[in-house]
Amino acid sequence: MSMKISVVAGSHRGESESARVASYVETVLRGLGVESTYLLDLAGNPLPLWDGGVWSGDAKWGRLWGPIEAELDDSDGLVVVSPEWSGMVPAGLKNFFLLCGSRVLAHKPALIVSVSAGLGGSYPVAELRMSSYKNTRVCYVPDHVIVRNVGGMLKGEKPASEEDASLRARIDYSCRVLLEYARAMGAIRASGRIDLKTYPYGM
Numbered sequence: 542m543s544m545k546i547s548v549v550a551g552s553h554r555g556e557s558e559s560a561r562v563a564s565y566v567e568t569v570l571r572g573l574g575v576e577s578t579y580l581l582d583l584a585g586n587p588l589p590l591w592d593g594g595v596w597s598g599d600a601k602w603g604r605l606w607g608p609i610e611a612e613l614d615d616s617d618g619l620v621v622v623s624p625e626w627s628g629m630v631p632a633g634l635k636n637f638f639l640l641c642g643s644r645v646l647a648h649k650p651a652l653i654v655s656v657s658a659g660l661g662g663s664y665p666v667a668e669l670r671m672s673s674y675k676n677t678r679v680c681y682v683p684d685h686v687i688v689r690n691v692g693g694m695l696k697g698e699k700p701a702s703e704e705d706a707s708l709r710a711r712i713d714y715s716c717r718v719l720l721e722y723a724r725a726m727g728a729i730r731a732s733g734r735i736d737l738k739t740y741p742y743g744m
């Protein structure tokens with residue numbers, strides 16, 4: 542089965558650590574045989590905040606969001622890389638989920654990878670698991686990755702420390718698990734059971 546995975550780098554900062562981690566994950570996915578990947582970097586806020594034109598078919602949104610939506614639509618799974626900012630995920634990442642609506646991510650598996658310069662990183666995991674899936678119907682896989690002390694991690698070919706080596710092994714494992722979910726969940730979407738017309742929004 543040919544596989545496509547999208548990776549979202551959720552930091553607004555230029556040259557963010559989240560973007561670096563997202564690019565590392567993309568390389569891992571390619572190494573595991575994923576034929577196609579799509580990396581969306583939210584650096585510099587390429588997407589304005591949601592407005593009513595999204596629902597009324599404003600041409601601006603067709604231009605800005607249309608190409609991204611097509612890439613996501615075509616994907617079998619998602620990796621969400623989020624920094625911890627003030628104990629939260631960045632606003633631009635929440636905006637991304639608003640724009641996704643209820644179709645493009647529905648019943649697709651997603652791996653959460655959170656990023657902290659220090660020992661943080663658990664709040665984005667909790668926030669994403671609590672509040673980004675209701676309407677998008679994205680399905681977070683049970684395992685997630687927290688990249689702590691990101692400045693010393695995932696740089697260069699060889700691990701710089703035991704922690705770096707262990708993190709790399711965990712990312713590899715988590716990506717492999719994500720791909721198994723992606724293979725399996727295609728059957729759910731193809732089953733005919735999903736009815737987003739009657740139930741566009743979760744409760």
Ligand SMILES: Cc1cc2nc3c(=O)[nH]c(=O)nc-3n(C[C@H](O)[C@H](O)[C@H](O)COP(=O)(O)O)c2cc1C
Pocket residue numbers: 552553554556557558559560623624625626627628629656657658659660661662691
């Ligand atoms: C506005 C802002 C708030 C931050 N708040 C936190 C925080 O609450 N916890 C934490 O561990 N790191 C925090 N950081 C530091 C990030 O962990 C650090 O910038 C890291 O590189 C990940 O963010 P990045 O992907 O934007 O580079 C914050 C950084 C910024 C820019």
